[in-house]
Amino acid sequence: MTISMQQLADRMGGVSQRSYETRTEDERDYARIVHSAAFRRLQGKTQTLGVAESDFPRTRLTHSLEVARIGSGIVQALRRRLAGHGPALGLREAQRADVAALLPSDQQIQCICLAHDIGHPPFGHGGEMALNFHMREHGGFEGNGQTLRILGRLESYSQQHGMNLTRRSLLGVLKYPAPYSKVVNQQPLNPGVGLTELRAGLLKPPKCYLDSEADIVAWLLAPFVGDDRERLQAIVAGAEGEHAKPCHKGFDTALMELADDISYGVHDLEDATSLDLVRPQDWAASMARADNLPAWFDQDRLGKLFFGEPYQRKEAIGEIVHRLILSIVLVEDEAFQHPMLRWQASLPPAERCLLRSLHGMVVSRVIGLPGTQMLEFKGQRIVGDLFSVYASDPMRFLPETARRQHAEALDAEAAIRVVCDHVASLTDEQAARQFQKLFMPKMGSVFDVM
Template structure:
């Protein structure tokens, strides 16, 4: 079958006898989308923090609303490329928008409570038992943890482990192509800390226990096992959409919060600009080897901020600026007036919903106009969408400015540090002798059904699936003086 999608792509990660007959009214990808949308893991994203904790304001985005925005942007990219790019002009070679939308909705399923600190805390707990990483956990949730499909015949009782100890769970029973759409990092995470190159950082990849699954995914998508870099066109589009959403809508939340206003971004401490430069140059080297001489410096950061904000800010006061030119005033007085007008415009952009919406729409449009595709010579499934290098730098500046000024700010770090402590304490309580009694029935069954590696992974799965609120509540029931109850379910 020619083009991007073939019969093997729609093969499902489950036993055929458990799958209903092909439905003529919807594609395999649309069915996967429906299964994801109705899953418990997807619903729980509403209780996981994006930038600001949900208790601060109902306005702020959470992981669920962020995922919806990523999915919409990703689908728009797919539709745009189908209409405008020569690689996708042929009807048999078009990108499947439903599959791209699925990837956008699913990409954050594996994130634990309390953001990056929660991820680091779980990884530290799992350093010698396979590690933890959000993207790896997403693949595990979709392919194993969600309670939709089981490898045993439909007439059998649902069980976790067969008599030979093999795991019978098949998650949502998705197509391999859908599973491929969330496989961002094609490398297994070392099972032991000593085997890691960098002992301090979370390793991006998939769990060693999913190695055979990843081989199956590659065979289903490409028709053979592939040893090169594997990342599908749908996954690359999702990745772009995620970066666009981070750089645009997280920044809007920052403005709405009152932490920063647009003009504040021009007068940040020098170490923030230096950290942003360091991060961007590292990513440029890795992702744009075809631009070996492309680097940024702190002056470039200021110029990009000027490009993004100044025209928008001066739009507010253009009439006042025109009148000012005609007035007879000293140069110093005019400078003071310009400064006051700029401060007012900055405050207006930060506080007025109409102006913020216009601003974010322009940013998204700018990013969508900067998308290019790198052709894969052999496999069209592995074409790579990416931002052109100049648009990439703009997006990275906005994304990393937000990260350095807000996510690393003391006010948020105190909250996340507390979350880190909560995650570790819960893990320690579960993994010690008798700790399985703290688990709900389904997790306790899995915990007791395997070896030490399985016990650690099950404890990790339980905690990773928690919302921020549930993690705090569970911790309080274990260690706090208040909240002691035997009637509220686990």
């Protein structure tokens, strides 16, 4: 069985016919993303550094814009290379034609990249861990899983199907095609232990989609043959006490993840360098530990540029990003029948090592610092306490729309998921203000917008 272009463009709720419509399906999906409330909220959500940590922070919104630009650059470079311009890809002529026809349009890859972080809660991974802790008996919480939930169910472009995007757009953001219940570590936490008493490692959710979105995933994968569906959803068991992990992803997802990896590996380091958190000695130490850097990577010259004047840093960033894009290779997995699953894009080992080294500086000099971890813990505490309050008496504390959804929920699982959806939708600032209003004397007003 093959998937036709029409099947890839199908929407869960069907395509509403408009006599005046002139846009392509890709253009409609793109417009729905950028005009959505969930996308706008990303401007108030933490990327690596807190939103208020500097005058020019990267937020989830600016990160998503950069990922979209890099994703578009990857597709454009692959299109030129498949046509015989630029570094060769080592494919036969027939293979080059097949993959060239498979490449997403610029609008499509930008749509997928812009949407990839749309489900992340306030305060980054701290907020994610808090919500996963409170939802552990109700299907859990994971940011990528929430992305699919927002796109396919929650956003207000349709009555039941969220943004009602095309199948290909939704398949592109399905980073982890395995449900929470199948990959979560089944060892229960000690009863009676509170959120703030547990190590962060015990709170991290598995990489997954939420079981509440199983019907959306079933629709996404329906056109594939059974063997492809089964293989795509395969998992590998984790070590004792760890979550299992999905093994595979679609072609568009692989392109988006490369753009994401390049963005946070290079641009997050730019933020840390600009704030003098990462210094030349950190660069030298990180590169000395790397065992397999690319031949093109002149660490001394690029290091001097990176820690030079701002325009020199931009020159170094531009060169590194462009070289990484041109290093991408295409790999065929013959176990899959459909080309959307059969073909994958990846970085060679040397370029992957370079990205790990670059991001490692951010991990050791920014993310891993006690001060940063304290901020993450504070966000975790805020989100956890807000969830507890709203869950304790939803009809008293939730805003009007969420109260109505809670009252209409079909069962207790769906009702508690409404609480989770509300807390996850908050920006960092909204969550902080609501926490102050609830827990700090003389803070907050009856006229505050919920």
